[in-house]
Amino acid sequence: MKTIETDVLIVGGGIAGAALACALRDSGYWVVLVEQRKGPLDTARGDHLQPCTVDALAKWGVLNRFLERGAGRRVGHEFRSETGETLLKADYSELPIPHPYFLVYHHDLIAETFLEIASEGSNFDLFKPAVAREFKVVDGRIKALKIHANDQEITIKPHIVVGADGSNSIVRSTLNFATFEHPYRHPMVALFGKRPPRLKPENYFFRYSGPEGLVFIQQRMDEQIKLTLPVGPEGIPWWKKSTKEERARVLGLRADSLKCFESEIAGFYPVRMIHAIDYVSGNVVLVGDAAHSIHPARGQGLNMGIASLPTLIRCLPTVADVSSAEKVRQALLQYQKIQKPLSDRIIARNHQAAMDMEMGADEDRATFLKRQNELIREISARPELRRMHLLEATGYPFGAPTEAEPDYLA
Numbered sequence: 001m002k003t004i005e006t007d008v009l010i011v012g013g014g015i016a017g018a019a020l021a022c023a024l025r026d027s028g029y030w031v032v033l034v035e036q037r038k039g040p041l042d043t044a045r046g047d048h049l050q051p052c053t054v055d056a057l058a059k060w061g062v063l064n065r066f067l068e069r070g071a072g073r074r075v076g077h078e079f080r081s082e083t084g085e086t087l088l089k090a091d092y093s094e095l096p097i098p099h100p101y102f103l104v105y106h107h108d109l110i111a112e113t114f115l116e117i118a119s120e121g122s123n124f125d126l127f128k129p130a131v132a133r134e135f136k137v138v139d140g141r142i143k144a145l146k147i148h149a150n151d152q153e154i155t156i157k158p159h160i161v162v163g164a165d166g167s168n169s170i171v172r173s174t175l176n177f178a179t180f181e182h183p184y185r186h187p188m189v190a191l192f193g194k195r196p197p198r199l200k201p202e203n204y205f206f207r208y209s210g211p212e213g214l215v216f217i218q219q220r221m222d223e224q225i226k227l228t229l230p231v232g233p234e235g236i237p238w239w240k241k242s243t244k245e246e247r248a249r250v251l252g253l254r255a256d257s258l259k260c261f262e263s264e265i266a267g268f269y270p271v272r273m274i275h276a277i278d279y280v281s282g283n284v285v286l287v288g289d290a291a292h293s294i295h296p297a298r299g300q301g302l303n304m305g306i307a308s309l310p311t312l313i314r315c316l317p318t319v320a321d322v323s324s325a326e327k328v329r330q331a332l333l334q335y336q337k338i339q340k341p342l343s344d345r346i347i348a349r350n351h352q353a354a355m356d357m358e359m360g361a362d363e364d365r366a367t368f369l370k371r372q373n374e375l376i377r378e379i380s381a382r383p384e385l386r387r388m389h390l391l392e393a394t395g396y397p398f399g400a401p402t403e404a405e406p407d408y409l410a
């Protein structure tokens with residue numbers, strides 16, 4: 001049996017956990033990450049990094065690694081009617097932000113690249129695959145985690161525990177964090193396929209909506225596109241049985257550029273909001289989907305998980321103080337005080353978009369979607385609404401960096 005003492009134990013090496021390990025490399029903290037997966041993450045989940053997230057990568061000194069490995073830039077988005085009429089066309093360079101583009105990079109590669117960079121640091125241990133389930137909790141603090149890895153039993157004794165273990169977080173349930181939950185009625189279906197040549201510009205995202213429903217088109221790496229749309233009254237069995245031709249016919253009614261689209265089904269996703277009432281308990285902090293699992297209506301879940309990390313890192317006690325239980329408690333509570341109200345506002349807006357999407361998938365959706373398209377035209381035409389729309393889309397809902405609220409920690 002082996003015992004490891006560590007400053008920070010991260011449970012979960014998905015996007016949020018891997019990003020945190022990457023950001024903490026060479027920070028002076030000893031970091032241990034435990035990840036249960038043997039294989040890669042599901043590639044159909046979030047795969048575009050908002051401009052705000054790109055800025056975090058640049059500040060962590062890792063942006064070039066993503067670009068070198070083939071991440072693509074997407075510089076704007078267009079909302080269209082089902083016939084291809086432009087309702088709103090926006091370029092991110094309209095905003096005064098340091099990186100006016102999204103990075104598109106496959107979901108599984110995002111975590112892999114973060115972990116690869118983290119592993120180059122000098123104070124990092126990665127246990128993968130290893131399941132975290134045997135926690136020792138004393139006075140509301142996680143004092144130890146026993147894992148089995150590399151044919152041995154290992155006891156990890158952490159000062160701080162970060163629960164980055166996704167929407168069914170075992171860290172969250174072990175510490176009895178209370179949650180607010182909302183199940184959505186319409187599951188999502190994700191489809192992959194080669195980019196139809198008519199779909200232009202190549203470096204944009206698209207949203208089509210018309211009487212038949214909504215569809216989001218993300219231009220991925222490697223000339224591929226990913227579609228995500230809510231499953232309507234036709235139900236999942238229809239999609240499962242459908243042929244490529246049947247899907248092209250249905251998708252073509254929603255977006256004219258998809259009339260001949262050859263798609264493969266990537267997966268079906270029941271959607272549930274799970275939002276922890278508190279993010280902190282004792283020496284434990286929740287990040288990513290463990291703290292806030294949200295509807296993919298606005299493509300924000302993964303980005304929210306990364307966006308909260310710079311604040312968490314700035315709140316952490318110094319390396320010299322990290323063994324003090326009281327300093328850890330105060331530091332984590334300070335993080336929660338800053339981050340929770342920001343997350344609450346983003347999640348409330350996201351929920352509103354999710355509810356709109358629900359209505360856009362209902363049987364009687366045509367009138368609702370017609371009204372939505374009128375609203376989109378209005379957003380496009382009115383400068384203050386257009387700006388707010390763009391700020392939210394790029395991950396700066398509280399203003400561009402130059403005009404953002406003052407740094408709470410300065």
Ligand SMILES: Cc1cc2nc3c(=O)[nH]c(=O)nc-3n(C[C@H](O)[C@H](O)[C@H](O)COP(=O)(O)OP(=O)(O)OC[C@H]3O[C@@H](n4cnc5c(N)ncnc54)[C@H](O)[C@@H]3O)c2cc1C
Pocket residue numbers: 011012013014015016017034035036037041044045046047048130131132133164165166167169170188190228269287288289290294296298299300301302303304305
């Ligand atoms: C269809 C779909 C589309 C989406 N689209 C977008 C999008 O466009 N943009 C966006 O920003 N977000 C999107 N999201 C959301 C995004 O994918 C998630 O918010 C994000 O992946 C969450 O990352 P995470 O690291 O918090 O959790 P996860 O990715 O779930 O990672 C948790 C990790 O913890 C590990 N783990 C769990 N339990 C244990 C344990 N006991 N021991 C050890 N390890 C454990 C898991 O194996 C996993 O690797 C989408 C989601 C879906 C379903």
